[in-house]
Amino acid sequence: MHKCLPELRLYLIGSAASLILVLASFKLFGINPALPLSYTGDAIVHYNFAKNIEETGWWWSNPRFGVPTGQTLLDFPLTENLQLLIIKLLIVFGFNWYESVNIYFLLTFPLVTMASLYVMQRMGIKSYIALPLSIIYAFLPYHSLRGVSHLFLSGYFGVPLTIFAAYRFAANKPLKPLELVITTLLIASTGAYYTFLGLFFTGMGGLLALVKGADKALLVNLAKYLVLILGLFFLNYLPTFVYTQKYGANLNATARSPRDTEIYGLKLTQLLLPVEDHNLALFTKFQKRYLTYGSALTNENQYSALGLVSAAGFVFLLAWTVFRYAIPTLDKELQLKFDILGSLTLAAVLFATVGGFATLFSTYLNPTFRSVNRISVFIAFSSLLAVGLLLQRIKSTKLVMITSATILLVGLFDQVSLGVMRGFIRNSSDYLTLVKYADKIERISGSNAKIYTLPFGQYPEGSDKNIMRVALLTDTIVWSAGSQKWRAANYWQRQIDKLAAKPLLASIIREGFTGLLINVKELEPMKLTQLEQELNMNPVQDDRKELEFAFYDLRPYAASHSVQYAPTDVFFYVSGNCLYNQISRFYCANNGSIEFENVSNTVQTRVLKLTLEFANGQTEQISLNVIIPRGTSRYLLSRTAGEQVFPIPASVPVWPLNIGYPTFAIQDIKLQPF
Helix, strand or coil, rough: CCCCHHHHHHHHHHHHHHHHHHHHHHCCCCCCCCCCCCCCCCHHHHHHHHHHHHHHCCEEEEECCCCCCCCCCCCCCCCCHHHHHHHHHHHHHHCHHHHHHHHHHHHHHHHHHHHHHHHHHHHCCCHHHHHHHHHHHCHHHHHHHHEEEECCHHCCCCCCHHHHHHHHHHCCCCCHHHHHHHHHHHHHHCCCCHHHHHHHHHHHHHHHHHHHCCCHHHHHHHHHHHHHHHHHHHHHHHHHHHHHHHCCCCCHCCCCCCCCHHCEEHHHHHCCCCCCCCCHHHHHHHHHHHHHHCCCCCCCCHHCCCCCCHHHHHHHHHHHHHHHHHHHCCCCHHHHHHHHHHHHHHHHHHHHEEHHHHHHHHHCCCCCCHHHHHHHHHHHHHHHHHHHHHHHCCCCCCHHHHHHHHHHHHHHHCCCCCCCCCCCCCCCCCHHHHHHHHHHHHHHHEEEEEEEEEECCCCCCCCCCHHHHHHCCCCCEEECCEECCCHHHHHHHHHHHHHHHHHHHHHHHHHCCCEEECCCCCCHHHHHHHHHHHHHHCCCCCCCCCCCCCEEEEEHHHCCCCCCCCCCCCEEEEEEEEEEEECCCEEEEEEEEEEECCCCCCEEEEEEEEEEECCCCCCEEEEEEEECEEEEEEEECCCCCCCCCCCCCCCCCCCCHHHCCCCEEEEEEEEEEE
């Protein structure tokens, strides 16, 4: 019991220090953790997850968003159930949707610190070295640059355990049973990218052991480890799997292009260069020169900057791997550690660099994991382990403690800067104005309000994120915004969007919408003018300097034009191996289906009409009566390739290579009364 106290004290010190430091950095840069840390882009989606948990109990659905059918987000699978459970617990304890996200983000700093501390000590690094290095690891530029926009990537506390597992397998020292269970659970429950990259590192560790002639027992343990990770990952993925079986595949939402792996690949230069807007003006000049003259592909890969301390360890590991035979002999255990860490680091660079092995994987196997620059957080930990092992070579305890403390100060000065914190809200006035605007809309709309939004958008990857900024701030209003990309509600909204102003307004009022919120900055000017003329009323506008939103109460218009409530009973969309060309048709490879969602309480009969077009120019007209039961059902279409197939359509944003070429196209889909 008493032996555990020093360890517990160390973890408490590390956790408290990291939490105090992140709050101090927020204070320094004027960031208010009592308000949303960021309220734009992908941050909206993560706040949406928390809002759904607050209102429905879990993240993937909410009947208040994405109407007429309600929001379901399972086409974008989240396997980060551990992080989501933490957010849910915070909500259970009384925090609201954005407070729970903010607190979770703050907690990732002590969680990363503790995970790093544990592994560094297991690797034989003394606590007075491990503690400052672990805090440096928790404050990588990667952490705050990902921020709330990539909330679950910010929780990289499973990464140190992954590197440790890879090291243990490479050293032919498998994990203990409890370590095995905890490590695999963390890796499999903290996101698909960390699972995928975790499998890569563990596989490399096993491969290194095999090269050295590992015994059968190691292979059995490695197989157990990999099977356990994959099994746990599948359990986390299971809701999406079940959803896809029931509602059909939605390739329009999830397709990724192999060339994206090149675009979002790792760049050695970005690992070593400082971040933008560094605390040192000289470093900022270095970075801006690269961005201006040297960089052809700059995106989220710039978040991979290691910082000075990790970069030093990274360069050492590469040098060790290349020149180790010219380096003086060290004791065997230390040499083995450098050998393994260097090999893992080199393998990571060769895999993830632009044009590396990840491109081959994406092109010929699976392009899902395109943003392989995210491997940088694994490289950073291996590099800091190397720094820690080097510091232990200093014989004087006092000197090494002074050196470690100095490295901590230098590391924090290097890694915490305006450039790193730029993704957080530093001026809350815009957000607070939006809160007042949402409150005003909710008061005007009254009870049972249902608001349609324009322009037509898609979610969670699409322009609907801008409108969702308003929707999330309401508690009672039902919204069309937030419908899952190309599922039933989104496809219905697309058909409505094609209408002229008058029939559009009539259609949404018949569906039960009582208000209209327009993002005037994004809606096509001609369409905006037509709607304004047709409505002939003054909108409720937000009070910010740059006008963005205009709200119209549709109840007076509905009364004056005698538009009656007549909601849709059956919605439909296309699924299977079919992708929409964004204009008029779905291109399908061998098979597809028309999916029906009958939201009424009775069986419905409809006339389904559509046209199939083939590559040889022939067409096939289909018109048949379909009996549609309550809930979900489908009409299957299967047309194999004849002598000709369509070329991959340029108008389809991304065509998945592994489904083959299009064999037919679906157009002019209509579902008419019987």
